[in-house]
Amino acid sequence: MNPMATYRDYYEVLGVERSAGEKEIKTAYRKLARKHHPDLHTGSDKQAAEEKFKEINEAYEVLSDPEKRAKYDRLGSNWRNGQEWQTPPDMEGFHYYASDNGDFGCESGFSDFFETLFGGARTARAGTRRGNLRGQDVESELPLTLEEAYRGGEKTIQLTSREICAACHGAGRQERGLCSYCGGTGSTSSQKTLEVKIPPGIQDGSRIRLKGQGGDGLAGGNPGDLYLKVKLLPHEQFLLQGDHLESQVTVTPDQAVLGDKVTAATLDGPVIVKIPPMMNNGKKLRLRGKGWPRKQGGRGDQYVKVVIDLPAHLTEQEKELYTKLADLRKGV
Template identity: 50%
Template sequence: MAIKYKDYYEILGLKRDASAKEIKNAYRKLARKYHPDVNPDNKEAEEKFKEINEANEVLGDPGKKTKYDQLGPNWQAGTEFRPPPGWEGVDVRMGDFGDFASMGGFSDFFSTLFGQAQGGSFSQRTARRSRKARGADIDAELTILLEDAYNGGKHSVTLQKSEICPDCGGTTIAGKRSCSACNGMGMTVKPRRLDIKIPAGVKDGSRIRLAGQGETGVGGGPAGDLYLNIKLKPHPHFTVLDHDVQVELPLMPWEAIMGTEVEVSTLRGYVKMKIPPGTQSGQRLRLKGLGLSKKGGEKGDQYVKIKIVVPKTVSEQEGDLYGKLAQLYDKKKSGLIFGKTRR
């Protein structure tokens, strides 16, 4: 029976005197281009992928290549080929290449020359891998400064992500053997850097979803998502209370008694604040709208917690003045001075 000749060199885009390295490189390049994972639901690409693997199976194997090259003048593409006597029915066990048989088998031309490919357990693995499946989601933790949570901004993160193996193009095979670069998995894990926009108002424990930035899908399936779990780095001055923030402000006794005007640190810089007379230690004063952003564009508040600082030592003159104040206070409060009874 006449069988249409297949020009394997032309399929790989090579000349007939191509070296083994050129054959290997051409196969990898085309396998990556036409791999089913890269071209889901593309029958034309799938057929091309089969042709490429068939060509590599012959030209990448010295024994098969020698037999193929012996065809002589019949190599011209498009001619009808009748195999020489003794070539029919030669059985070749394909081993790791059984997966291509499971995709529809090699051509009649190949089967006539080298026998019918017989698949093995690798075929079953590839068949499973060729089914569409969504990639896994990735969970990662991102620690940011409180100032970044207040203002928003960009952050760069480096993640480990699976990609189609560049050596075997996801076929899991390099030459006749299982690909050593990916250990026969068809995928490699490489670091990937992402620039991420952090929205203003994120809190400790907030979760940011980045659609399609998770693991690569299988068999042309969609990629998973990336979830960033936000963690706020402890701030040396501010405490976060939901969408509000709080800072402690030390005051001297006379400032709390007489009242004063001070500059208070906020997440957007220093602002002036009036301290009313008679302010108590532990009292909280509010700066409206200087907290973290809420949904809808509103902002939380900043609270200023007062801490009255008592001098550890005083001069003789200061001691005299405090003594006079104590005498005045005794007359007004019947002996109570700062919560203690004078004896």
Template identity: 40%
Template sequence: MEYKDYYKILGLERQATQDEIKRAYRKLVRKYHPDVNTGPDAAEAERKFKDVSEAYEVLQDPEKRAAYDQLGSNWQAGQSFRPPPDWDQGFEFSGGGFTQADPEQFSSFFEELFSRHPGFGGGMGGRRDYHPPGQDHHAKIVIDLDEAYRGGTRDFALRRPELDKNGHVVLRERSIRVAIPKGITEGQHIRLAGQGAPAMGQGKAGDLFLEIALKERPGFRVDGRDVYMDLPVTPWEAALGAKINVGTPGGKVELTLPKHAQTGKKLRFKGRGIPGKAPGSLYAVVKIVIPPIETPKARELYQELAKELDYNPRAAQGV
């Protein structure tokens, strides 16, 4: 997927005000509109028209613009790009939807960043209540694997994009306290009633929906409610078998390592994954760790072991 520099497309600096963005868009959309480009350059003009429309779709909206700016200015137009993990965490979006432009005509870059995000679609859906409720807001929060196991309460800082009096996008920060349910998993949502946008008149305030993401933890991998963890063992434990105490997100457990265990072997603990009505399993994945040679005696022991066993693990390759 190619990175798109929306500011470059509109011929603007990243500090441009909303009025400057609007003026640049109007100028370029008239220049590249299909109705005024019917000659041999029509196809190129149509491509530029779509690029200008897409750039304006993002930069005219303070929420989309703030999220886009979060990616930073180090990317070059046309450069191969993939959004960093959880690039949008902590941003609070109102779900204001799109302009009259058709987002299905936009690039895969736009699609990856915005079209699938719950905070950027929908909106009020044409409601005509006398006392309409406030808009629902959306944000992503990142929790630790231990919190998914045990639950708990934490404070999170959310950043809400707004326009200042000069037309620049600024981030207003607020702190919220969240009760994290035991057994919550990646992609689930926590609803905070009345924590969205205030309503007009006597309507109810909108709700705040928090999408859960799990913080990456070295040596662990999560798949739904199943958890995979690296199990470092010594060569003698792997060869001879052993009873081993293991620290897991759910507490310490004792396991029996069978003889001749190889790297990659999985030992399953049913029901010790992330809790739930149907709890997941915990898989300890064997990883043989070689002790370092730090003394002459250690080197001597390794040499003696090599001589005594006379073992060639590459014999099956004919070498």
């Protein structure tokens, strides 16, 4: 009795017609491989991506090899027979493989269906015939203080990255079992230290591109790029709104009534701000050119909100004066 195996439609897996040429098959494979690469997924999605990635590789292993594809296409009208497909008796040259425990199965990472047709041996390791494949572009967050983003310069960062496994070269398997070095994922984790150049005045949400610092390429392909998305951290004194800054300064009631000169913080250091007489609580003073750098040149403005606050303590003499002031106000 011939072994039974679940049929796999490799053309459907890659999303191509059965008449597809070599270039079309390769293009479809690369697109799907990038989409379902396990390193781009986390949590429960990662396991599903790994299974899909294996399925895509298996389909490409067959359809990119003229000899394997010819054997596969010989199934002819039998290819739609359903889930329980049985190898036809006239399929000369096919090999069968039984696992050590006696069950028919796949020990090399491919499906039972593949092993039924082609046996356990492969004519080439993953990546050797696929052609080079550019590494994945990777995006990570780059937290910056307002001062770091304002002044720019260099910043040293450490990132955890995924690299192609040096032991199995991304195949996930060695000999007839999972690669023990990477656990079958085809990649390993490593720490990477980078020096990042930060342009002065960079905005929240901007991206910095580090060429060639993304995922490793397959089969000699170029590495992808690393994109760092800027995340401005909250600041105790300043709030950035577009290219304007907002801050506040606290004054006493007498300063608000009579006017005064007070010190206000800016990103360039403290400056003296004139409080005009009869200043209302919540009113904003404009500091021209003390805001955020603009792409077209120049800078925005800084708006200083005046907050009137009572002194923490009053002497008896001060209380007396406030009482007299209150009596005077009654007669107004």
